[in-house]
Amino acid sequence: xxTAREDRLADEFLSLLTQPMQRKPREAVHRRHTxxxxxxxFRRGREDPHLNFLHRKGWSDARFSxxxxxxxxxxxxxxxxxxxxxxxAVGLGTRYPIRHGSLSFDRAHARGVNQTIHAFxxxxxxxxxxxxxxxxxxxxxxxxxIYRHEREE
Amino acid sequence: xxxxSTHKAMAWLVQANKLAEDFAKKHxxxxxxxxxxxxxxxxxxxxxxxxRYYESHDYVLQPANLTDDGEYRYLTSPNGNPANFSFVRxxxxxxxxxxxxxxxxxxxxDKRICFTPDIVVIVKGADIKSSTDRRxxxxxxxxxxxxxxxxxxxxxxKSMNPFxxxxxxxxxxxxxxxxxxxxxKTVKVTKKSGHLAPTLFVGGTPRGLHLxxxxxxxxxxxxNIVCGLHEGTxxxxxxxxxxxxxxxxxxxxxx
Numbered sequence: 001x002x003t004a005r006e007d008r009l010a011d012e013f014l015s016l017l018t019q020p021m022q023r024k025p026r027e028a029v030h031r032r033h034t035x036x037x038x039x040x041x042f043r044r045g046r047e048d049p050h051l052n053f054l055h056r057k058g059w060s061d062a063r064f065s066x067x068x069x070x071x072x073x074x075x076x077x078x079x080x081x082x083x084x085x086x087x088x089a090v091g092l093g094t095r096y097p098i099r100h101g102s103l104s105f106d107r108a109h110a111r112g113v114n115q116t117i118h119a120f121x122x123x124x125x126x127x128x129x130x131x132x133x134x135x136x137x138x139x140x141x142x143x144x145x146i147y148r149h150e151r152e153e
Numbered sequence: 154x155x156x157x158s159t160h161k162a163m164a165w166l167v168q169a170n171k172l173a174e175d176f177a178k179k180h181x182x183x184x185x186x187x188x189x190x191x192x193x194x195x196x197x198x199x200x201x202x203x204x205r206y207y208e209s210h211d212y213v214l215q216p217a218n219l220t221d222d223g224e225y226r227y228l229t230s231p232n233g234n235p236a237n238f239s240f241v242r243x244x245x246x247x248x249x250x251x252x253x254x255x256x257x258x259x260x261x262x263d264k265r266i267c268f269t270p271d272i273v274v275i276v277k278g279a280d281i282k283s284s285t286d287r288r289x290x291x292x293x294x295x296x297x298x299x300x301x302x303x304x305x306x307x308x309x310x311k312s313m314n315p316f317x318x319x320x321x322x323x324x325x326x327x328x329x330x331x332x333x334x335x336x337x338k339t340v341k342v343t344k345k346s347g348h349l350a351p352t353l354f355v356g357g358t359p360r361g362l363h364l365x366x367x368x369x370x371x372x373x374x375x376x377n378i379v380c381g382l383h384e385g386t387x388x389x390x391x392x393x394x395x396x397x398x399x400x401x402x403x404x405x406x407x408x
Contacts, residue, residue: 003159009166016173020181030367054294066169073184079356080312081183081385082190083198090224090241094199098194100227103329116180123176127169135358135383137314153215 010062014069021077029072036068037061054085057150067129067142070120074134078120085113111125193229193399195312196254196271198382202274203252203308206239206389210346211335229258231269232290234297235281242277247347247398249277250305256281258307259298261332267298270307270326274348276400279303302332305340305398306351314357315380317366323353327376334375342375350394352377374403 018026025079040061043051053079084093084105097106121131130149136142177184186194203362208214218239220226228238233255241252259282262264280303281293290296307330309323331351333340342350359367359380367378377392 006159006162006166009163009170013166013170013173016170016177017184020177020184022187022321025186025191028188058158058162062162062166066166069173073385075357076272077184077186077191080195080198081186083312084194084201086201087203089205090214090216092204092216092241093197096219096223096225098197098227099224100197100388101189101229103190103193104224105194105197111233113183116183119176119180123172127165128170135381137357137360141360145237146356 006060006062010065013066014072015141017069017073025077029069032072032076033065033068036072036139036142037065040064040068040143043139043143048143052142053147054143054150059146059150064139066127066137067133067146070075070124070127071134071136071142074120079135081113081118084115090121094138156166157325161272171390178342192312193227195356195382196310197227199308199310200238200252200272202253202354202379202382203352206349206392207243207245207252209390210245210348210395211389212243215242215244216240217242219253228253228255231255231297233293234283234295235299243274244277248400250348250398251275251277251279257296257298258301258330260329261301262329266329267296268326268329270330271310272308273299273330274305274308274397276305277297300332300337301330303332303347305396307331308349308352308354310354312356315355315359315363315367315378317363318365320353320366320370320378323351323376323378324370324374327351327374332338339398340375341399343395343397344393345395346397347397349389349392350377350396351373352379352392354382354389355380356383357381358383 018029093105094107097104124131133142133145136145164231204214216225216239225239228235233251235256243250243252252274254272257267257269278298281297281299283297285292286296307326309326311319327334371377371393375394377394
């Protein structure tokens with residue numbers, strides 16, 4: 001079981017990542033993270049075999065919380081941004097910058113977003129998480145893929 | 154848990170927090186985008202994917218109605234006059250078309266049914282009607298719309314995880330936005346080259362049950378659901394349902 005200090009540090013991890021965010025995206029990230037943590041607790045209560053296996057492999061609740069935070073930030077904020085940074089065949093967003101209200105989608109935008117995504121993937125990797133875990137939908141999906149990964153290890 | 158493993162877990166968390174702090178500080182600008190900016194980004198990404206699809210299917214694309222500075226002026230709301238905004242011309246083997254954003258559609262089912270898909274492909278030069286109505290903006294702003302008879306395909310972009318109700322609700326758009334659906338002569342549904350059939354672009358990754366449902370929906374209806382766009386599923390060459398516009402054939406037959 002996690003200590004109070006572990007819990008505090010895990011909460012801090014999420015707060016640090018979401019601190020620069022605007023209110024609505026931050027709320028969306030926290031809402032998703034809460035739902036994933038609730039599912040984790042529910043599965044623990046049901047003696048989920050994947051979860052039991054992962055606990056034995058050293059996966060603490062704090063570590064799950066950090067992974068969920070990474071997943072939520074990607075899903076709610078960085079994923080949509082990454083979508084806009086891809087190159088377009090007819091030069092939209094490059095030769096012809098896209099003016100979307102007060103926003104501009106141009107080469108500088110694409111470059112900046114790609115650098116951010118690159119750094120985020122590097123952070124994910126430094127924490128020992130796999131890149132494809134960024135895009136999993138639910139706590140249950142993640143548990144399954146982590147279980148599969150740990151079993152293969 | 155032993156003391157040694159607790160220490161190890163604590164050290165990992167401290168290190169994780171340091172990394173998160175550094176990342177958030179350095180990439181503050183992109184983390185602080187508004188909800189509207191994020192939604193716009195996903196829509197722009199979906200448009201990119203669609204245009205790449207068209208280009209790989211023998212359509213010649215050309216951005217049109219650019220600003221004097223050469224910018225593509227994206228229509229962000231149905232309140233704007235489409236004539237004042239940019240669009241992409243798509244000239245292909247089955248005719249000439251316009252790919253536009255946020256153009257309101259007036260349904261053939263009933264003229265009172267009007268709504269705005271994120272991206273719409275219409276025949277070139279389709280009449281964009283404008284009128285005032287006291288029930289809309291107290292009659293102070295024109296109500297712009299295009300008839301669903303000119304619509305080849307209406308596409309919707311959702312930057313969220315897929316779920317069954319989202320997928321099923323897209324059928325509503327298929328029915329009311331396309332006069333050709335289900336048995337119109339202006340469109341031939343094909344598995345070969347042609348327009349992308351009405352498509353729901355979804356950011357999140359599907360689960361096994363979702364994939365099964367998507368397959369069933371695509372086999373049953375002239376529509377596509379493309380998921381996992383956040384992850385990078387931007388290659389649309391695998392989409393199942395495509396369309397050939399054949400309005401000119403119908404006209405020839407009538408002659």
